[in-house]
Amino acid sequence: MEKWELINSAIDEKAEALYALSDAIWDVPELAFTEENAAKLLSAKLEEEGFEVARNVAGIETAFTGTFGSGRPVIGILGEFDALSGLSQAANSPVKEALIPGANGHGCGHNLLGVGSLAAAIAVKKYLEETKVPGTVIYYGCPGEEGGAGKAFMAREGVFEGLDCALTWHPSHINSSAPHSSLANMQMKFTFDGIASHAAGAPENGRSALDAVTLMNTGVQFLREHTNMKDRIHYAVTDTGGVSPNVVQAHAEVIYLVRTPHLNTLFPLVERVKNIARGAALMTDTTMSFEVHKITADTVPNATLQKVLRRNMEQAGLPKFTEEDYAYAKAMSQSIQLRQKVLPTVVILDENLAEVVAAHQDDYLYDFLIPEFPYVVEGSGSTDVGDVSWNTPTAEINTATECAGTSMHTWQATAQGKGPIAHKSMLFAGKALAGGAIDLINDPSLIEAATKEWKRRLNGAVYQKLPPELKPRKAGKKQ
Ligand SMILES: [Zn+2]
Ligand SMILES: [Zn+2]
Structure with a gap:
């Protein structure tokens, strides 16, 4: 046949x-x-x-x-x-x-x-x-x-x-x-931690993690103009800290998805986003931690x-x-x-x-x-x-x-x-x-x-494998 x-x-x-x-x-x-x-x-x-x-x-x-x-x-x-x-x-x-x-x-x-x-x-x-x-x-x-x-x-x-x-x-x-x-990308979660306080009674004692997320998002918005045309940066606020406006929110989380045409330019762009997160933490006197969810070539x-x-x-x-x-x-x-x-x-x-x-x-x-x-x-x-x-x-x-x-x-x-x-x-x-x-x-x-x-x-570029500590994340679990 x-x-x-x-x-x-x-x-x-x-x-x-x-x-x-x-x-x-x-x-x-x-x-x-x-x-x-x-x-x-x-x-x-x-x-x-x-x-x-x-x-x-x-x-x-x-x-x-x-x-x-x-x-x-x-x-x-x-x-x-x-x-x-x-x-x-x-x-x-x-x-x-x-x-x-x-x-x-x-x-x-x-x-x-x-x-x-x-x-x-x-x-x-x-x-x-x-x-x-x-x-x-x-x-x-x-x-x-x-x-x-x-x-x-x-x-x-x-x-x-x-x-x-x-x-x-x-x-x-x-x-x-x-x-x-297709675009290379990295998804990561930024977590900010501050100090809770009564928003009216003792705001001077509060350090707002939600403010840090807001400042980070604003900072990244300014970054967008100064990246390559094909880079794309998306985000989702996944934890605002709570639903009570009379509380200074002590914990907040935002997930970022950064895309760029080449795996080799991905890491430098992510570093710039991380710097903005560090800056937001500094401005609000909160702490920031960072967790990679996935990297795609x-x-x-x-x-x-x-x-x-x-x-x-x-x-x-x-x-x-x-x-x-x-x-x-x-x-x-x-x-x-x-x-x-x-x-x-x-x-x-x-x-x-x-x-x-x-x-x-x-x-x-x-x-x-x-x-x-x-x-x-x-x-x-x-x-x-x-x-x-x-x-x-x-x-x-x-x-x-x-x-x-x-x-x-x-x-x-x-x-x-x-x-x-x-x-x-x-x-x-x-x-x-x-x-x-x-x-x-x-x-x-x-x-x-x-x-x-x-x-x-x-052209001689070498595939960068995922870091060994990164594990597949079952969808549906809290990110
Ligand atoms: Zn699909
Ligand atoms: Zn598909």
Whole structure:
């Protein structure tokens, strides 16, 4: 059998089982590092499919791998499966209605991500079995992507070492394989402690931690003008000290998330934020302590691998949608008040892309493949796929699992995670990744070129592993 016959039969014959698996993960949305159900379902499926499964990888209860084959090249396929808090939503409903108010929901489509990647691994395994060519495929069950940097913890323990490359995908409202970067980030908590006092009776005896948080936030606001254009600094006040204004608040906490284009510029920027916190403590005569929650690397783009995957998206063929699917997409799309654009403005400055984007601006379903990007798209978000990309050449594609205009981390994203468009595009992603992996197995010059590009882009920079004392933080616990 030739490549596409093998891939299509391996995935299509298991389509219903793969849909059911993805739906079962959607049904039990679990937050970062608490994904016991999802990890159990996915690792059991890997075992059933004949992969050698390792659990508790890197000392993380919900991290696992499934390996098949022997010898080089070694291709990693990354899967995620964690959910988000507060995004509970009835499946396939174009109206906002939480299944359980305030509960978790799969608002980033990771139920699809984990299973689409698994489909790819199954097809690559079948190819290796049938053709007996040397090569190894490893499925990585990566927990805690949302705010957890799970892959950074896995990378610290060396689980991505020895890979020739890593491939993955992410649910989206577009079909695309573009070389892209993402921002490095660090999340940390600043705690201020002062002295409580009666705010009217003895204010001179009080030292306000809440004032320190306010001054820190003001100081960072002034800092923003004097950072690089692409740096982003966000914050959330998580403890104001209390609800009584007649008390001088003796304890207050604020969480900061600092993003910057390169891991190497992250630490100096964080130091400037820390200096402002120190200044706030000095001004208010309080004490300040600092705790890192997570660090995520930027993504090293790889145009060589993206090209291989793009060709395979074309070869696999885009999913065929029915009239009902289009009607579904229309109803969903019309529920979105502020539709996400087809592509960010910075990208559509390119003339060819601008034309395509303009032609599809009012579509309800972007059922086409975005034309090839002639340059690297600089992403404004962050992902722990970045940490993998510092360890091995890495590429990530998008497939349109959602109607046009859907933003991730919304109730509309949760609603569509079990729909017909999601299912079809999940298998499309699996097929394209499998096709790419097989090309890389068959043509060593592709991995050679991807590695050369990877080294050129890193330009001698060395991956900075997470500090040894940092531990994965189970979501839902007090930060
Ligand atoms: Zn997300
Ligand atoms: Zn995501």
